[in-house]
Amino acid sequence: MFDGTSTPHSTTASFVASPPIAETLVLRTAMISAHSCGINSLSIFSNSQVLIKLVKSKGRHLEIAGLLNDIYLLSYCFTAIEFMFIPRLANARADSVAK
Structure with a gap:
């Protein structure tokens, strides 16, 4: 499903109450951006294992x-979507952007 293309995006927020909120906001923003660009299939990689487990299981927090x-609602906008955990050490590019 992953064709090897990726797009860099960044955003700032003056205050975010916690890391889980920040990680979830980033994921939601990426999905909104992809949808607004007309992307039908999406692979999302995150180093937040807890968030990926929650999203994949449609869990609650x-x-x-x-x-x-x-x-969960945005997921229905895509013909194919997958959420995958990637350890921070295996994703140096994203880790350097985040810092």
């Missing part, structure tokens, strides 16, 4: 419940 619901 009180702190990010609304954001997760947005992600």
Whole structure:
């Protein structure tokens, strides 16, 4: 499913209450951006194992419940979508951008 192309994006926020909120906001923003660009198939890689497990299982987490619901609804906008965990050490490019 992954054709090897990726696009770099960045954003800033003046205050985010916690790392789980920040990670979930980034994921939701990436999905919105992909959808607005007309992308039909999407592979999302994240080093947040907890977030990827939640999204794949359609799980619930009180702190990010609304954001997760947005992600679940946005998933229906794509003909194919996958969420995959990638360890930070295996993703030096994203780790350097995040810092």
